[in-house]
Structure formats: C-alpha cells, structure tokens
Amino acid sequence: MTSAYLDEAGSVTQAFTEEYHRVLAGDRGEKTVPISRLEPGSVRWLVETYYRSKAFQSQSPATQKDKKSVLNRYCVNVGELPFKKIRKSDIEASQMKRSGTPGAADKLVKYLKALFNWAISAELATFNPANGVTKIHKSPGFHTWSEAELARYRAAYPLGSTARLAMELMLNLGIRRSDLVKLGWRNLVGDRIEFMPEKGFGKYAQSLSLPVTDELREALDAITHDQPTFLITEYGKAFSGNGFGNKMRQWCNDADLPECSSHGLRKASATILAEAGATEHQLMAIFGWSDSKMAQHYTKTAQSKRIIDAGFERRKIYVARNNVPLSSSRNSGETNRGKNNGKTTSEDRCGPP
Structure with missing residues (x-):
C-alpha cells in the first residue's frame, strides 16, 4: 500500500518527515x-x-x-x-x-x-477598544547573561562546537535567532557580517553590516563543515528559529545555566556595548531598533552604573584623605605619656582616693 506518506515498502516518505516537522514547528497549514x-x-x-x-x-x-x-x-x-x-x-x-x-x-x-x-x-471602526488595557505580565523579561555565566558556558563548550559558535554569534553580533539561523558564508564580506533582518522586513527594513570581533573570528575559524549556514543541526541541516531556541535551551541546561537563553545573549550584547559607552543612535543602528525607547533603557542603565561608580570613587578618595589610622592615635597617646614622665600630676598631688 502506498500513499503520500508511505512508500511501496511501507516506510515513511520524505513528504511525511517534512509534514511532521512542519506541524511540530507550529505550522498548521491554516x-x-x-x-x-x-x-x-x-x-x-x-x-x-x-x-x-x-x-x-x-x-x-x-x-x-x-x-x-x-x-x-x-x-x-x-x-x-x-x-x-x-x-x-x-x-x-x-x-x-x-x-x-x-x-x-x-x-x-x-x-x-x-x-x-x-x-x-481603513475607516471600518471609529474607536479602539484595546486602548487603555494595561499589561498583566510583570516579569522583567529574559535574564541577561552575566560575565560569570558567559565564562561558564565557554568552559563547557570549546571552540569548534556548534554550541560555542552559536553563543559567539549572538553575543558578538547581538542578532535575533530568526536572523542567526540564516547566516552563512555568503554573509561574510571581508571583516563584516552583512544581512537583512527579518523583523521589520518590508516596513522599515534596513540592511545591517556588523564588524567581526576577535572572539567571533576565532569561532568562525574553528568551523569545519562546508554547509551554507554557519549553524547546522546534528543532521547537517540548517536550524529553524524555534528549533534553535529549543537547542539553546538544552545547551544552557547541560551547562547548569537554567536562567540563560538565546534572547538573554542579545540583552547581554546590548548591555556590554552600552557599558562600553555606545550611544543611543549607535545601539539603534547595531540592533536594528526603529526608535530610541529600547536603546534609552540600556544607555540609562549603563550611565546610572557609571554615576554610582564615580560617586563611590569620590567616597574612597575622601575616606583616604580624612581618616586617621588607629595606630597613629595609639602612638600619639604613648608620646604624650612619655612627655609626662617626671612631671607632677594632679593625681600625684592629691594622692590615692
């Protein structure tokens, strides 16, 4: 018996495999x-x-x-x-x-x-009933990777592994996973990665040209396969966006980093750039943001940290300049007692109580 999903031997066909993975990815073919x-x-x-x-x-x-x-x-x-x-x-x-x-x-x-x-x-409605409906989701969002977590992940996955390459691509380029899974050698132009972001396509689409950092260059040089995309599955195929997200979740769990995620790497990338002094407009250009709201969040946070650090540095200088060590106080007292030796004191005059 044969069908679109079974061949003459009764084995599943390629059509079945593609349909199966399409449905798993959430595409119901509506x-x-x-x-x-x-x-x-x-x-x-x-x-x-x-x-x-x-x-x-x-x-x-x-x-x-x-x-x-x-x-x-x-x-x-x-x-x-x-x-x-x-x-x-x-x-x-x-x-x-x-x-x-x-x-x-x-x-x-x-x-x-x-x-x-x-x-x-379109002159089909006169008011928006969704206006004024406030959010109920109070979560701060995806966790931003710390320097310690980045170091832990790098220790778990050496250069040459797909897991390490994925992390270096996301951290050093700050891209979304929907763009990450499509990047390949065709996007490497000299010392830059050039591509058209999927988000905003057809609306305010603008190609991005991002420099290849030393860390990313080291990771790219460790690639041994010749497939079109940088990242490939264990079956030698390109990842889907959802498939990569699931795989990244597995890599993080295996490295004992349960709070970390692929989107958290994008946030870490923005945080590092902001703390390095990148301006709002620079962040907008790098991350493909159409307005400054998100960029302002990162620059204000970074500026706040710099202001706080500057304040504590002033405190450090002030304390160092005005504090008198306890040892100096003790020496001073001993000197005064030495100066009194041989002199008549009120206690000597009055005798014991």
Missing part, C-alpha cells in the same frame, strides 16, 4: 477563509480583511504567522460577534481568561490593538 463565506461586520470578517491588507502583508512572514496564530484562536470564541460591539471590558475579559499565561494574554491585547488601529485607518 488556509485563508473566503471573505464571501463570512458575516460582514463580524470579528472574523474584520480579522480576515486585515490579513489581506497592505499593512499586514508588509510585515515579515514570522510576524504574520504569529499574529494569525493568536488572532485565529481568539476568533474561535468571538469570531461571530459584531466587532463594533466589542468594548474595553470585553478585551480585558479575554485577557484575564488567559491570565495563566500572562505573556500570551498581553500579546493578544497587543495584536488586537494593532487590528483595531488598522480598522480605524
């Missing part, structure tokens, strides 16, 4: 729903109209996929409702329903806000 089959004015109708808009189509494939995943799940429960009847309280109720996963809950609000902002610009 098809676009014909607008004609939807109730005009419903939430689902608005969402599907948004998918066909220039605003949505200009976003990167990864962003489109993520938004579809979130909004399609939202439509399962409210898709038939009229979108013009949705109020802020309804958005908050949907958010709190997902409070068990606060990051996902806030992402839903973010994407609904974008949906209704587009609807207003």
Whole structure:
C-alpha cells in the first residue's frame, strides 16, 4: 500500500518527515477563509480583511504567522460577534481568561490593538477598544547573561562546537535567532557580517553590516563543515528559529545555566556595548531598533552604573584623605605619656582616693 506518506515498502516518505516537522514547528497549514463565506461586520470578517491588507502583508512572514496564530484562536470564541460591539471590558475579559499565561494574554491585547488601529485607518471602526488595557505580565523579561555565566558556558563548550559558535554569534553580533539561523558564508564580506533582518522586513527594513570581533573570528575559524549556514543541526541541516531556541535551551541546561537563553545573549550584547559607552543612535543602528525607547533603557542603565561608580570613587578618595589610622592615635597617646614622665600630676598631688 502506498500513499503520500508511505512508500511501496511501507516506510515513511520524505513528504511525511517534512509534514511532521512542519506541524511540530507550529505550522498548521491554516488556509485563508473566503471573505464571501463570512458575516460582514463580524470579528472574523474584520480579522480576515486585515490579513489581506497592505499593512499586514508588509510585515515579515514570522510576524504574520504569529499574529494569525493568536488572532485565529481568539476568533474561535468571538469570531461571530459584531466587532463594533466589542468594548474595553470585553478585551480585558479575554485577557484575564488567559491570565495563566500572562505573556500570551498581553500579546493578544497587543495584536488586537494593532487590528483595531488598522480598522480605524481603513475607516471600518471609529474607536479602539484595546486602548487603555494595561499589561498583566510583570516579569522583567529574559535574564541577561552575566560575565560569570558567559565564562561558564565557554568552559563547557570549546571552540569548534556548534554550541560555542552559536553563543559567539549572538553575543558578538547581538542578532535575533530568526536572523542567526540564516547566516552563512555568503554573509561574510571581508571583516563584516552583512544581512537583512527579518523583523521589520518590508516596513522599515534596513540592511545591517556588523564588524567581526576577535572572539567571533576565532569561532568562525574553528568551523569545519562546508554547509551554507554557519549553524547546522546534528543532521547537517540548517536550524529553524524555534528549533534553535529549543537547542539553546538544552545547551544552557547541560551547562547548569537554567536562567540563560538565546534572547538573554542579545540583552547581554546590548548591555556590554552600552557599558562600553555606545550611544543611543549607535545601539539603534547595531540592533536594528526603529526608535530610541529600547536603546534609552540600556544607555540609562549603563550611565546610572557609571554615576554610582564615580560617586563611590569620590567616597574612597575622601575616606583616604580624612581618616586617621588607629595606630597613629595609639602612638600619639604613648608620646604624650612619655612627655609626662617626671612631671607632677594632679593625681600625684592629691594622692590615692
């Protein structure tokens, strides 16, 4: 018996393997729903109209996929409702329903806000019910790797290992994992890595040209394979973004670094540059940020540390200049007692009590 997934010998085909890994990666192959089959004015109708808009189509494939995943799940429960009847309280109720996963809950609000902002610009809506809905996710975000953690990871994975190469690429370039997995020899131009970031593609896309540091050059020179991408799986294939994230999680766990992650390396890269004195505009150029909000976070933190260190340095100088060692006090007392030897004191005059 043969099929698309079984050959004549009954073994799984390449088509089955590709389909299996596609589904594992989260791609359910959702098809676009014909607008004609939807109730005009419903939430689902608005969402599907948004998918066909220039605003949505200009976003990167990864962003489109993520938004579809979130909004399609939202439509399962409210898709038939009229979108013009949705109020802020309804958005908050949907958010709190997902409070068990606060990051996902806030992402839903973010994407609904974008949906209704587009609807207003397209003259389909007159107000945004997601405006004013505050976040419930209070986490400080991904942990930033410390110098000690970087040293521990390097000790666990020597040059020439995929784990070490991945870390050096992310730390020294500060790139997202969606870009990392695509980098290869074609991106190495002289002493620079040049590529087009996936995030912002088609909207404010701007190619990046980043210098190869000494640490990264050492890691690249240790590569022994001839595959198109720098990073390859144990099967000799390029990583997917999610696949690399899972692998990085495993590498960190094996190195006894449970709090560390791939995104934390990007934060460590920004922290190192900011503490080295990089300006907001320099950080924006390096990390591909379209506004200064994130850059300001790193520069202000670094500036605060420098101000604090300068204050304690002044304290150190002040203490060194004004403190009199205890040994000097003792010597001074001994000298005075020596000077009194042979002299009549009040105690000598009065006698014992």
